[in-house]
Amino acid sequence: MxxxxxxxxxxxxxxxxxxxxxxxxxxxxxxxxxxxxxxxxxxxxxxxxxxxxxxxQRIVTIFFLTLPLIGLAESHGLKEQAVNLIKKVKGLTTGSFLSIYLIIRELAGALSIRLGGHPQFVRPLVQPMAEASAEAKYGEIDDEDKEKIKAKAAAMENYGNFYGQNTFMAAGGVLLIVGTLDNLGYQITGLDVAKASMPVALIMIVLGVVLNFIFDQRLNRKYKK
Structure with a gap:
């Protein structure tokens, strides 16, 4: 023994x-x-x-292809085009842009659309566009705020993915919950889990919007002349 x-x-x-x-x-x-x-x-x-x-589990190794593809896209101006696009939108703040992304990310999760991801979406697109919206409004911003914008862009991806994925009744996480509870004697369906997840997803959108609004106000106080 x-x-x-x-x-x-x-x-x-x-x-x-x-x-x-x-x-x-x-x-x-x-x-x-x-x-x-x-x-x-x-x-x-x-x-x-x-x-x-x-x-x-070979799908795990997809990142070996993702990283060089993203690098190739960036070397051909993907980041610059995204920044130029966001600077043309008048009145768009960093917080409002990130709030829009959070909403889109949760809606994509509810429809089971694989939209986001840190290496393939946040790093080359969302974060530069969020930073560009701040620079378009305030001019040059310091490195500390650039890091905070980078962190908030990553956070919006995490919030949208985590709280939005279970709002689709056939998502992998939902099926796992249904199977686990079924083995424990609780008879539920994927639709039941999705319905229970929707209020939490909506609460996260509200909290995210509020946090982004507060971040905008802090940038206003710091940079507005």
Missing amino acids: ELEWIKLIGIVIIVVGFVLKLDTIAVVIIAGLATALVSDISMGKFLEELGKAFVD
Whole structure:
């Protein structure tokens, strides 16, 4: 019985590796290998399972394609065109732009449209456009506020994605909730989960708009001449 505890060595390795901030993929593979060795799993079987997991979850590696594609688009003026476009919109503030993006992001989640994402959407488009709206109104802004705008752009993506995705009754998270509750004896449907998620999504929109309005007021006090 005591020897069974040694099979938990993989968890220990993962915890230690994460605490020491070592390479995540290397830590996970080493943890899996250590677990296999103490569990009398042959090297061939371990490699077979590792390869099967990689193939089954190959969508995770899409970022290898996303990053160079975004870099290529930026090198051909994607960011500059986005900035020029936003500067032509008169009266658009940073807060109002980010509020509009939050609403669009939640609506996209409700319709199960894969719109956003930090590397492919926020970094090359949303953040530069939010920053451009501030510069169009106030001129040059300092680095501290640029970082805050960058953080708020990322936050709007997180809010919209997190609170909007479960408003679509066939979303993966909704189906997981339905399946889990069904196993526990609670008979619900995806529509029930979506309905319950909508008030929370609306509350997040209101909070996001208020926070963005407060941010606009702070920029006004700091830069308005």
